[in-house]
Amino acid sequence: MSWDASLGPSEHLTWGEVECRCGCGLRAFSPDAAALFERIRSKSCVAAGRDCPIHVESGVRCPAHNASVGGKEKSRHLFGDALDLWWPKYLTHDMFAFICESECRDSGYHRYRWGCHVDARRDRARW
Numbered sequence: 001m002s003w004d005a006s007l008g009p010s011e012h013l014t015w016g017e018v019e020c021r022c023g024c025g026l027r028a029f030s031p032d033a034a035a036l037f038e039r040i041r042s043k044s045c046v047a048a049g050r051d052c053p054i055h056v057e058s059g060v061r062c063p064a065h066n067a068s069v070g071g072k073e074k075s076r077h078l079f080g081d082a083l084d085l086w087w088p089k090y091l092t093h094d095m096f097a098f099i100c101e102s103e104c105r106d107s108g109y110h111r112y113r114w115g116c117h118v119d120a121r122r123d124r125a126r127w
Protein backbone atom coordinates (compact mmCIF):
# COMPACT_ATOMS: atom_id res chain seq x y z
CA MET A 1 0.00 0.00 0.00
CA SER A 2 1.17 3.48 -0.69
CA TRP A 3 -0.69 5.80 1.61
CA ASP A 4 1.04 8.18 3.99
CA ALA A 5 0.15 7.09 7.54
CA SER A 6 0.48 10.67 8.72
CA LEU A 7 -2.59 11.52 6.60
CA GLY A 8 -4.90 8.70 7.66
CA PRO A 9 -5.33 5.10 8.82
CA SER A 10 -5.58 3.75 5.25
CA GLU A 11 -5.40 4.85 1.65
CA HIS A 12 -8.92 6.30 1.40
CA LEU A 13 -9.44 7.43 5.00
CA THR A 14 -8.10 10.58 6.62
CA TRP A 15 -7.59 11.03 10.37
CA GLY A 16 -10.09 13.87 10.19
CA GLU A 17 -12.76 11.45 8.94
CA VAL A 18 -12.28 8.86 11.67
CA GLU A 19 -11.41 10.96 14.72
CA CYS A 20 -13.97 11.82 17.38
CA ARG A 21 -16.28 14.59 16.19
CA CYS A 22 -16.38 16.35 19.55
CA GLY A 23 -12.96 17.85 18.98
CA CYS A 24 -11.24 15.88 21.75
CA GLY A 25 -8.68 14.59 19.26
CA LEU A 26 -9.28 10.89 19.98
CA ARG A 27 -8.31 8.89 16.90
CA ALA A 28 -7.49 5.39 18.16
CA PHE A 29 -8.83 3.66 15.07
CA SER A 30 -8.57 -0.08 14.51
CA PRO A 31 -6.48 -1.27 11.55
CA ASP A 32 -9.10 -4.00 11.06
CA ALA A 33 -11.79 -1.37 10.62
CA ALA A 34 -9.58 0.55 8.19
CA ALA A 35 -9.11 -2.65 6.19
CA LEU A 36 -12.87 -3.28 6.31
CA PHE A 37 -13.51 0.21 4.93
CA GLU A 38 -11.04 -0.33 2.10
CA ARG A 39 -12.74 -3.62 1.14
CA ILE A 40 -16.16 -1.95 1.12
CA ARG A 41 -14.84 0.98 -0.89
CA SER A 42 -13.09 -1.23 -3.39
CA LYS A 43 -16.20 -3.39 -3.95
CA SER A 44 -18.31 -0.24 -4.25
CA CYS A 45 -16.03 1.09 -6.99
CA VAL A 46 -16.29 -2.20 -8.88
CA ALA A 47 -20.09 -2.23 -8.55
CA ALA A 48 -20.36 1.43 -9.58
CA GLY A 49 -17.89 1.06 -12.45
CA ARG A 50 -16.12 4.23 -11.32
CA ASP A 51 -14.49 5.80 -8.29
CA CYS A 52 -17.04 5.72 -5.49
CA PRO A 53 -16.30 8.08 -2.58
CA ILE A 54 -17.96 7.12 0.71
CA HIS A 55 -18.74 9.73 3.37
CA VAL A 56 -17.87 8.77 6.96
CA GLU A 57 -20.49 10.15 9.33
CA SER A 58 -18.90 8.75 12.49
CA GLY A 59 -15.79 6.78 13.40
CA VAL A 60 -14.08 6.90 16.80
CA ARG A 61 -16.14 8.32 19.70
CA CYS A 62 -15.04 9.23 23.20
CA PRO A 63 -17.53 8.28 25.96
CA ALA A 64 -18.83 11.85 26.28
CA HIS A 65 -19.45 12.23 22.55
CA ASN A 66 -20.98 8.77 22.29
CA ALA A 67 -23.45 9.71 25.03
CA SER A 68 -24.21 13.07 23.37
CA VAL A 69 -25.17 11.41 20.07
CA GLY A 70 -27.27 8.75 21.81
CA GLY A 71 -24.82 5.92 21.11
CA LYS A 72 -25.23 2.61 22.87
CA GLU A 73 -23.35 2.12 26.12
CA LYS A 74 -21.11 -0.53 24.56
CA SER A 75 -21.05 0.99 21.09
CA ARG A 76 -18.18 -0.27 18.93
CA HIS A 77 -17.46 3.37 18.12
CA LEU A 78 -16.00 3.56 21.66
CA PHE A 79 -13.57 0.80 20.70
CA GLY A 80 -12.55 2.57 17.50
CA ASP A 81 -13.55 -0.25 15.21
CA ALA A 82 -16.85 1.07 13.83
CA LEU A 83 -17.85 3.37 10.98
CA ASP A 84 -21.15 4.93 10.03
CA LEU A 85 -21.22 5.37 6.25
CA TRP A 86 -23.67 7.43 4.21
CA TRP A 87 -25.21 6.03 1.08
CA PRO A 88 -22.67 6.72 -1.66
CA LYS A 89 -23.77 8.78 -4.63
CA TYR A 90 -23.10 6.17 -7.32
CA LEU A 91 -24.81 3.04 -5.92
CA THR A 92 -28.36 2.09 -5.01
CA HIS A 93 -29.03 1.76 -1.28
CA ASP A 94 -29.65 -1.95 -1.68
CA MET A 95 -26.39 -2.51 -3.51
CA PHE A 96 -24.33 -0.63 -0.93
CA ALA A 97 -26.14 -2.35 1.95
CA PHE A 98 -25.46 -5.72 0.31
CA ILE A 99 -21.74 -4.95 0.04
CA CYS A 100 -21.55 -3.76 3.67
CA GLU A 101 -23.48 -6.71 5.04
CA SER A 102 -21.40 -9.19 3.04
CA GLU A 103 -18.16 -7.69 4.35
CA CYS A 104 -19.53 -7.84 7.93
CA ARG A 105 -20.64 -11.46 7.72
CA ASP A 106 -18.80 -12.22 10.97
CA SER A 107 -18.93 -8.79 12.61
CA GLY A 108 -21.41 -5.97 13.19
CA TYR A 109 -23.74 -4.48 10.61
CA HIS A 110 -26.88 -2.38 10.76
CA ARG A 111 -28.83 -0.57 8.05
CA TYR A 112 -30.17 2.88 8.85
CA ARG A 113 -32.26 5.24 6.74
CA TRP A 114 -29.18 7.26 5.86
CA GLY A 115 -26.64 4.48 5.34
CA CYS A 116 -24.91 1.62 7.14
CA HIS A 117 -23.07 1.00 10.38
CA VAL A 118 -20.20 -1.44 9.90
CA ASP A 119 -17.67 -2.64 12.45
CA ALA A 120 -14.80 -5.07 12.90
CA ARG A 121 -15.83 -6.79 16.15
CA ARG A 122 -15.01 -10.50 16.43
CA ASP A 123 -18.55 -11.85 16.54
CA ARG A 124 -21.62 -11.44 14.39
CA ALA A 125 -24.05 -8.72 15.50
CA ARG A 126 -27.30 -7.43 13.98
CA TRP A 127 -29.98 -5.20 15.50
Ligand SMILES: [Zn+2]
Pocket residue numbers: 020021022023024025026061062063065
Ligand atom coordinates in the same frame (compact mmCIF):
# COMPACT_ATOMS: atom_id res chain seq x y z
ZN1 LIG B 1 -14.50 13.15 21.81
Ligand SMILES: [Zn+2]
Pocket residue numbers: 058077082083084117118
Ligand atom coordinates in the same frame (compact mmCIF):
# COMPACT_ATOMS: atom_id res chain seq x y z
ZN1 LIG C 1 -22.42 3.15 14.13
